[in-house]
Every structure is written in C-alpha cells, then in structure tokens.
Amino acid sequence: MTTKGTPPGLACGPMLPLPLPLEPMLARAVPEVPVGRPGELSYEPKWDGYRCIVARDGNRVDLWSRSRKQLNGYFPEVVAACRRYLPEQVVLDAELVVRTGPPGAQKLDWEALSVRIHPSAKRVAALAEQTPAEVVCFDLLAIADLDLTPLPQRERRAALVQLLSGLPDAAPVHVTRATDDPDEARAWFDSFEGAGLDGVVAKRTDAPYAPGQRTMMKVKHAxxxxxxxxxxxxxxxxxxxxxxxxxxxxxxxxxxxxxxxxxxxxxxxxxxxxxxxxxxxxxxxxxxxxxxxxxxxxxxxxxxxxxxxxxxxxxxxxxxxxxxxxxxxxxxxxxxxxxxxxxxxxxxxxxxxxxxxxxxxxxxxxx
Structure with a gap:
C-alpha cells in the first residue's frame, strides 16, 4: 500500500506552527513508580499501542508513527474520526489502540492492532470495520497557530483536557487519565494490566515538550x-x-x-x-x-x-x-x-x- 503524505521535514499545512513529522518525546525505564516533591510529577497509564503524532490542518489529517512514517492508509477510520472530532488546527501526541471483548470485559488487543499494518487496501478497509482503532491523547503540542511545546507539562495537560472535554462518550478519541498521587499510580500499575495496559509513565509537570529526548520515566511489567x-x-x-x-x-x-x-x-x-x-x-x-x-x-x-x-x-x-x-x-x-x-x-x-x-x-x- 502506498500513502500520499507531506515530505519529511515540511509542515503539515500553512496554519500549523510545528514542522512535521516530529519525533515524539520518549521515556527511560525505571524500576518502580518514582516519587517527587508534591506536584512535581504527573502519572499516566502506559498505553500499549502504536505511538502516533496526530495533526489536523483543515480537512487534512496526518497520523505519524514514532519513526515518522505516515499511518493514514492503515487507519482510515481514525483519520475520519479525527476530522470529525478534533479542532481544525491541532497537533497531539497520542496512542493508537484496538480493544476487544464484550462490554464490561474489554481489554487492549495488541495482536489485532499489529495486523492492521497490511499492504492490501481491501484488507485494510475490512479490518477498519472489524477491529476499529481508537486514539488515546496524552499531550497537546499545538492549537491553531500556537506552539505549546515550550509550555510546562501541567499547562499543556490542562489545555488538552479543556480542548477535548466535550467529546461524546461514543467518540473513539479519548484523553488519558492522569494523577499526581504516586499511590494511585501504583494502584493503576497493578489493576490496569488486566485491561492490557503496559505500566505507568511519570512526567515532570514543569517540563516542556522535548521531541526525541527521554525526559519521561516509565515503569513496565516484567x-x-x-x-x-x-x-x-x-x-x-x-x-x-x-x-x-x-x-x-x-x-x-x-x-x-x-x-x-x-x-x-x-x-x-x-x-x-x-x-x-x-x-x-x-x-x-x-x-x-x-x-x-x-x-x-x-x-x-x-x-x-x-x-x-x-x-x-x-x-x-x-x-x-x-x-x-x-x-x-x-x-x-x-x-x-x-x-x-x-x-x-x-x-x-x-x-x-x-x-x-x-x-x-x-x-x-x-x-
């Protein structure tokens, strides 16, 4: 399958203030949930899917992988959802996930997600119906012509929550949970694994967004x-x-x-x-x-x-x-x-x- 996209290093459109595609901010592994001074760290569940920079500029939507390859052709239903539910000019750091199971007993399905990368357009269309992907957002990098990456994480998080707070429950676009309580983060580490999640991520609340740098911390199950x-x-x-x-x-x-x-x-x-x-x-x-x-x-x-x-x-x-x-x-x-x-x-x-x-x-x- 071939997908048409913006050449690497070029902005997605005239209104977006960031050069895209960009490499997402990364995390280094730590042995346990870290504890800082009160308010120093924010904790989020670690989603086990495909890391994705989502950019919308007018009617155009681009999904960029961690390696800065375009994923549009593999997830047409995600492109459509972003066009429907996201603001006209926005850049988000997110994760593509697929869920499985009956209501009340659902979990992430890594195997179903991994087969979505398929060379056949016909097969992609069928999989988009059978195993639709969803977007879990955890950082807001730009809105309209404003570059938010220099802002501290706490301000970007607040803007993200405000931006997407009005989405209907049925929308396949979500804002990840977050807490500043390390005890709650430890509880998430234990319980959320049963839903297919991968661990916990900790972020410094005063840190700017740093593409390609391992400024976050992650604790994974082993x-x-x-x-x-x-x-x-x-x-x-x-x-x-x-x-x-x-x-x-x-x-x-x-x-x-x-x-x-x-x-x-x-x-x-x-x-x-x-x-x-x-x-x-x-x-x-x-x-x-x-x-x-x-x-x-x-x-x-x-x-x-x-x-x-x-x-x-x-x-x-x-x-x-x-x-x-x-x-x-x-x-x-x-x-x-x-x-x-x-x-x-x-x-x-x-x-x-x-x-x-x-x-x-x-x-x-x-x-």
Missing amino acids: RTAEAVVIGYGLSKGASPGSGARTSVGSIHLGLYDDGELLPVGGIGAWPDAVRGQLAAVLEPLVLTGAEADAAPRPKDMTRTGVREFVPVRPELVVEVAFDQLEGRRFRHAAQFVRWRPDREPESCTLDQVERAPAYDLDQVLRP
Missing part, C-alpha cells in the same frame, strides 16, 4: 517463565539448505497445555556471536519429514513457510523475561535470561505463568 524451544527462524537472506550455523535468526518457544505443546512467541534479540553458538546447539535437534510436519508451528507459519521456521525436538528449556501473556501467547517478544538444563520440557506449562486479574478497559478510559 515477569519470567520457563519455556521450551520448538524451533528457530532463519536469518534474513538464509535458506534451509545453507546450514543452521549461518542461518539462525530467532528462537521460537512453546508451553504445554493439557499435554499439547503450544507456540507462545519467541526471542529475536541475539548478538551475532551468540547466533553461531545457537546454531551449533540446535542443528542436531532439527526435525525432518513426518516429524517436522507434525511439529507445532507459530500460527502465522504454514508448511510453505519452511524458509522462515525450522522445527526442532522440544528438549531445550530456556528462562525468558516477558511483560504479559495475552491469551496463550507472549504479547511481545521475550528476552533471554538463561538456559535451564535442570527443567524437564513437560514442566513448562501455561498454568505456571502469572496472569493479571481482568479489568475492564472502559473503566480506564471512562472512570
């Missing part, structure tokens, strides 16, 4: 579990015949559920030197023929995908760090912690994994 290696993915440009020693790109993992070994995600971040060591370990375990056909595979892999996935005997156990288990899969890529030769593969079960208690997403958006 857990560990033992999983079974079920196969590996080939590195870019490799082929099955080239030999595992030069082709290992990622490790795919499984967990047992009622005796069935289910694919749950994988580890993709490996130093180049380690990839060679992995190849030497995995090569003797590679399955072929009928055993390979019967082996569990990541659900987005088929038999025609052998170039991307090579099944192995489920003998190796690895401890991994992850943030959340969504359904029966790790929500994001897992991180290697250590090998566990002391664990039997069959002991790596889904019920060992801690799950967050369910929490209704609508209670996060509209308390």
Whole structure:
C-alpha cells in the first residue's frame, strides 16, 4: 500500500506552527513508580499501542508513527474520526489502540492492532470495520497557530483536557487519565494490566515538550517463565539448505497445555556471536519429514513457510523475561535470561505463568 503524505521535514499545512513529522518525546525505564516533591510529577497509564503524532490542518489529517512514517492508509477510520472530532488546527501526541471483548470485559488487543499494518487496501478497509482503532491523547503540542511545546507539562495537560472535554462518550478519541498521587499510580500499575495496559509513565509537570529526548520515566511489567524451544527462524537472506550455523535468526518457544505443546512467541534479540553458538546447539535437534510436519508451528507459519521456521525436538528449556501473556501467547517478544538444563520440557506449562486479574478497559478510559 502506498500513502500520499507531506515530505519529511515540511509542515503539515500553512496554519500549523510545528514542522512535521516530529519525533515524539520518549521515556527511560525505571524500576518502580518514582516519587517527587508534591506536584512535581504527573502519572499516566502506559498505553500499549502504536505511538502516533496526530495533526489536523483543515480537512487534512496526518497520523505519524514514532519513526515518522505516515499511518493514514492503515487507519482510515481514525483519520475520519479525527476530522470529525478534533479542532481544525491541532497537533497531539497520542496512542493508537484496538480493544476487544464484550462490554464490561474489554481489554487492549495488541495482536489485532499489529495486523492492521497490511499492504492490501481491501484488507485494510475490512479490518477498519472489524477491529476499529481508537486514539488515546496524552499531550497537546499545538492549537491553531500556537506552539505549546515550550509550555510546562501541567499547562499543556490542562489545555488538552479543556480542548477535548466535550467529546461524546461514543467518540473513539479519548484523553488519558492522569494523577499526581504516586499511590494511585501504583494502584493503576497493578489493576490496569488486566485491561492490557503496559505500566505507568511519570512526567515532570514543569517540563516542556522535548521531541526525541527521554525526559519521561516509565515503569513496565516484567515477569519470567520457563519455556521450551520448538524451533528457530532463519536469518534474513538464509535458506534451509545453507546450514543452521549461518542461518539462525530467532528462537521460537512453546508451553504445554493439557499435554499439547503450544507456540507462545519467541526471542529475536541475539548478538551475532551468540547466533553461531545457537546454531551449533540446535542443528542436531532439527526435525525432518513426518516429524517436522507434525511439529507445532507459530500460527502465522504454514508448511510453505519452511524458509522462515525450522522445527526442532522440544528438549531445550530456556528462562525468558516477558511483560504479559495475552491469551496463550507472549504479547511481545521475550528476552533471554538463561538456559535451564535442570527443567524437564513437560514442566513448562501455561498454568505456571502469572496472569493479571481482568479489568475492564472502559473503566480506564471512562472512570
């Protein structure tokens, strides 16, 4: 799919005071919810979606990703909603999210959001109907011809709330919750995870908006579990015949559920030197023929995908760090912690994994 957009570095239109696209302000990881002097910090839920700079200039709406790529073509329903509900000249820092579940038991659906990036216009149109995205706004960068980025966060927040306070409940445009109480932020960290959120963000209330700088702080959920290696993915440009020693790109993992070994995600971040060591370990375990056909595979892999996935005997156990288990899969890529030769593969079960208690997403958006 191709999308028409403003060339990088050019303003979105004649009325907007900011050069767009711009890189959003970022956050550095901290181990726990930080505490400052009274009124020094503001806390917000950490939304697990696609970071997005939203700009409207008259009838034109642009959605810019964190890497400053245009997302308009993938989220036509969001473009339409912004044109309907936002002021004519505005720039917002926001998150695109997709929700799932029945009323009263809704949560963020990362998998449904991730498949929205699709090259087929027909498929995009269908997904916009089936899994419509929404916008959660957490900073106001410009309104009309006023650049608000030099203002302190507390003033930008107040302006954002005032700007969007009159939206109808059914509008897919929201203002994120915020508090200056660290105890409430800790409660959000624990409870909002059940609605699919990722943690808590802390912002200095006197700080200006700083594009590309890690001036915020974030606390994310982190857990560990033992999983079974079920196969590996080939590195870019490799082929099955080239030999595992030069082709290992990622490790795919499984967990047992009622005796069935289910694919749950994988580890993709490996130093180049380690990839060679992995190849030497995995090569003797590679399955072929009928055993390979019967082996569990990541659900987005088929038999025609052998170039991307090579099944192995489920003998190796690895401890991994992850943030959340969504359904029966790790929500994001897992991180290697250590090998566990002391664990039997069959002991790596889904019920060992801690799950967050369910929490209704609508209670996060509209308390």
